[in-house]
Amino acid sequence: MxxxxxxxxxxxxxxxxxxxxxxxxxxxxxxxxxxxxxxxxxxxxxxxxxxxxxxxxxxxxxxxxxxxxxxxxxxxxxxxxxxxxxxxxxxxDDLVPVDVARDVVPPALPARLPRALSVDQVEQLLAGCIGDGPGALRDRALLELLYSTGARISEAVGTDLDDLDTNARTVLLRGKGGKQRVVPVGRPALTAVDAYLVRARPALATRGRGSPALLLNARGGRLSRQSAWHVLRGAAEASGLTAEVSPHTLRHCFATHLLAGGADVRVVQELLGHASVSTTQVYTHVTVDTLREVYATSHPRALR
CATH class of the missing domain: 1.10.150.130 (Tyrosine recombinase, N-terminal domain)
Incomplete structure (x- = not known):
């Protein structure tokens, strides 16, 4: 056969x-x-x-x-x-004798750097989540978590209640290939999550069947990746940043802002869950571009 x-x-x-x-x-x-x-x-x-x-x-x-x-x-x-x-x-598995695909060359890809918002733009984006209803409180908690932890959207919606340790201010994320990592959660994100847990999640949970998920949808089930992207897109539209935002935007901002603040690239690698530091190093090019802009506008020789 x-x-x-x-x-x-x-x-x-x-x-x-x-x-x-x-x-x-x-x-x-x-x-x-x-x-x-x-x-x-x-x-x-x-x-x-x-x-x-x-x-x-x-x-x-x-x-x-x-x-x-x-x-x-x-x-x-x-x-x-x-x-x-x-x-x-x-x-x-000895199904074929030779790997005929090994030397096939992939198409050349255009060099693209991750797009990161400035700190002010991130604040503007987060401010796009307004309201005190269950959905609005959940959305703010989601976006704050994404920026605070550098989580992929799939990791954020895959988080369970038990994965969040508010005392230690950490969250357990499950990344690609089932790999797990524990990352810190900043105070603003914890504040947003606490508001959601106290004032929103109980009401959402009554509509479902006891989902262990941290982030619930309107029916009380786990928030989907597509719905989370819709939340991010909606906040971007509300804040006038539509063209600047992609599903990975807050993850890119997390990495770029850490490196710009002096964080070691290998620490950022661990926080992002990258298997190789070379994947993380693409963000160093973004910060170098920022430094170059500052140099071009500030150094007396550069102004000549």
Whole structure:
């Protein structure tokens, strides 16, 4: 029968879920990308993964970038990463003899630095959450937590009540691959969370079935990642910062403002949950840009 591509994809996704502990969002992205790869192989009459050549894999990237898909380079690169992972898995499990995807080059990505708001802009954004109702108090607690801890949105909504230690002023976050880390929570965030816990969460909880989640939706269940992004977007619109905000904005601000304040990059790495310090070092470029602006406007030689 050979190594049927569809069967190998399912085995690979099971491996990611069970052995690697990949997050649901990651699995969904891999499944979507690999479904496109299966379509690509079918279009080439390839029903055995062992028959796939490097040229077949290489042709997948331009196919993604062309009509009707017209994917961005970053999306095509992500899809290729999923395909390369699939072929590595197939070789590891002796389903195919050679990793034909190993040397396929991903599309070049434009150099992009994380977009960070200034401290004043963050204050403006947080002020966009107004009102004393349960939803408004929850939204303020969410945004304060995101900025105070550098959590990903998925980590914030995945936090349970028991993960928050108000005495130690810390919260347990569950990151990519199931990795956990404990990070400090600042006083403004604790104040916002306390207001939510006392004046909002009990009312929200009565509408649900006893969810352990820290952040509840209007039905008493766990707040979703999409709803949390909607909260952030709404606060941005209310404060006039719509064009400046993305789902990772407050995480970027957390890292950039720490480094600008003199924090060691390796400490910031731990707080962000980055596996490699090189991932964190992209934020140092942002702070260097800030220093360059200050130099250009302040140094007597720079003014000439």
């Amino acid at each position: 050979g190594a049927r591509p569809g069967d190998v994809v399912e085995a690979f996704l099971h491996h990611l879920a069970v052995e690697r502990g990949s997050a649901a969002n990651t699995l969904a992205a891999y499944r979507s990308d690999l479904a496109r790869y299966l379509d690509h192989l079918r279009a080439r009459d390839l029903d055995d993964l062992a028959a796939v050549r490097e040229s077949d894999v290489a042709a997948f990237v331009p196919a993604l970038r062309s009509p009707p898909l017209n994917l961005a380079a970053s999306s095509a690169a992500r899809a290729l990463a999923a395909v390369r992972g699939l072929h590595r898995f197939a070789v590891r």
